[in-house]
Every structure is written in C-alpha cells, then in structure tokens.
Amino acid sequence: MVKQKTGEPLTGEALLQxxxxxxxxxxTQKAKACGYxxxxxxxxxxxxxLQFLQALIEAEGIILDKPAAERGRDGRSARYRxxxxxxxxxxxxxxxxxQMRLQPGDAFELVLGRKHLQLKQLDPID
Known part of the structure; x- marks a missing residue:
C-alpha cells in the first residue's frame, strides 16, 4: 500500500510550542496533531x-549522531582482521x-607466527 502525505509536519520551535x-x-495523539x-x-x-520523537529531539537541540562528514566515509572503523x-x-x-602512512611501493617482510602473520616494513632503498 502506498501512503499519501497529509501535509508538512511541524518542526523546530513551532513543534515545541x-x-x-x-x-x-x-x-500518539500529539504526533498526529503535529502532522506526523x-x-x-x-x-x-x-x-x-519515531519521526515525531526525532523531530522533538532535534527541536530541543540535542544531537545524537555526528553529521556524516564528521564520521568519515561511512562511519566504519578498522576491525584489524x-x-x-x-x-x-x-x-x-x-x-x-x-593509519600506517604507507605509500605505493613500500616493501614488507612477512613473518609467520604460530597463529599470526606479521608485516615488518623494510627500509626504503635509495
């Protein structure tokens, strides 16, 4: 079923008032009265x-998530695996x-351990 929008919901100071x-x-009644x-x-x-409560939180000036630009590309972090x-x-x-500040052409020695593999960066050849 496709939903039809019933007008613009209130936001900001108008929502708080x-x-x-x-x-x-x-x-639920408040959300409906405010257009949500x-x-x-x-x-x-x-x-x-949910949209109503999120709008209330934003109207109060509370920031729960960092903006996408501050999180990085997609908010993921390295897992080290x-x-x-x-x-x-x-x-x-x-x-x-x-993170390791590597450049194209950097060389490594592979050191095999019992349960791990270690990369040791070799000194650059001048």
Missing part, C-alpha cells in the same frame, strides 16, 4: 511516532594503509 499546548494528550501521520490508499491513518580472497591474495584495506 504545539506540544506544550497538548500536554494532556498521549504521545500518513493516510493509506484505504483511508487508514498511520502515526509515525583480513580474510584470504578467493584467488589466494590478502588485501590490506585503505584504513590500515592510511
């Missing part, structure tokens, strides 16, 4: 409580090479 005037209503609902093709009203690819190669990702 409206919620204060609706103090005796339930969360949709009407389905069948005419059923569905209240979007790699897996052997299907062709038998080991791929060391950009997160690791940047």
């Amino acid at each position: 409206k919620v204060k005037t609706l103090a005796t209503l339930s969360k 609902y949709t009407v389905t093709k069948g005419g059923v009203e569905r209240v979007n409580l 790699i897996a052997v690819q299907a062709n038998g190669n080991l791929l060391i990702g950009t997160a690791y090479t940047q």
